[in-house]
Amino acid sequence: SIGSVTQCTCTEKSDLELTLITKNYKNATKEYISKLFEDIQEMITNNENSEFEINQEGIRETKRTILLLLRDKETKIEIEINCNNFFSVMNSNLIRNYLVYDARALILINTIKDWSKIKNINSNNKHYLSSYCYTLMTIYFLQKMKNPLLPVLTSYNDLIDMKVSEKEFYIERQLLHSSELMQKWTTLNKKDTVTSLLIKWMIFYLYLFNEGEYCII
Numbered sequence: 001s002i003g004s005v006t007q008c009t010c011t012e013k014s015d016l017e018l019t020l021i022t023k024n025y026k027n028a029t030k031e032y033i034s035k036l037f038e039d040i041q042e043m044i045t046n047n048e049n050s051e052f053e054i055n056q057e058g059i060r061e062t063k064r065t066i067l068l069l070l071r072d073k074e075t076k077i078e079i080e081i082n083c084n085n086f087f088s089v090m091n092s093n094l095i096r097n098y099l100v101y102d103a104r105a106l107i108l109i110n111t112i113k114d115w116s117k118i119k120n121i122n123s124n125n126k127h128y129l130s131s132y133c134y135t136l137m138t139i140y141f142l143q144k145m146k147n148p149l150l151p152v153l154t155s156y157n158d159l160i161d162m163k164v165s166e167k168e169f170y171i172e173r174q175l176l177h178s179s180e181l182m183q184k185w186t187t188l189n190k191k192d193t194v195t196s197l198l199i200k201w202m203i204f205y206l207y208l209f210n211e212g213e214y215c216i217i
Helices: 030-046 086-099 103-118 131-144 164-184 194-208
Strands: 016-020 052-061 066-072 078-083
Touching: 016 086, 030 052, 030 066, 030 078, 086 103, 086 131, 103 131, 103 194, 131 194
Parallel strands: 016 078
Antiparallel strands: 052 066, 066 078
C-alpha cells in the first residue's frame, strides 16, 4: 500500500493506492506491465464472484507509468494499482515517518487538505494542487520555519545515478536511516499550536516562498 493510507492522512473518501512488484522488475517493460494488467482485468471481469469491478477507465497510461483502476463492489472504494514503483513505496513510508513524529504535523496537513477541498482547490484533474502537493508543502514549511518542527531526513543527492538493482537496498537503507534520525531529533518548537502553524503556513506561502529560489524535494 502507498499514498494516504500509508501516510496516515486518509479519509473516508480517500482511494486505495497499491504497488505491484513483479519478480522480473529489472526487465519489466511497459508492454509487459500492460499485458499483465490486461490479464488481471480479464480475470476480474470473467469472475462473477469477484469482490472487485473494473473502473470505467480500466487501464490508464500516463507519461511515467501504467495504472489499473478498480473499485470494491461493497464499499465503492476506488483502487489504483501501479507496477514496480519502488520510489512510491519509499516515499510514502518517508512521509509517514515525518507526519507521525509530531501530532501537530499530521493534524496540520489534514486540516490543510480539508480546507483545500472545501475551497475546491484540491484536484489534479482541475489543474489545482493535489493532496500530495499540499503534504509536501507542509513538510517543507515545518522544516524551514524559524524553529523547525521537523528535521530533513533525505537528500536529492541520494537519488542521483540510482540503478534499478540498488532500489530495494536504497529503500531499506533510507527507511532505517530516517527512523534513526527521528529517534535522535528533538524539536525546539514546543509553543506553536496547530492554529498558529496554520496561520504561519498561510503567511509563508502567500508572502515568503519564492518558487524561483526554492525547490521542495
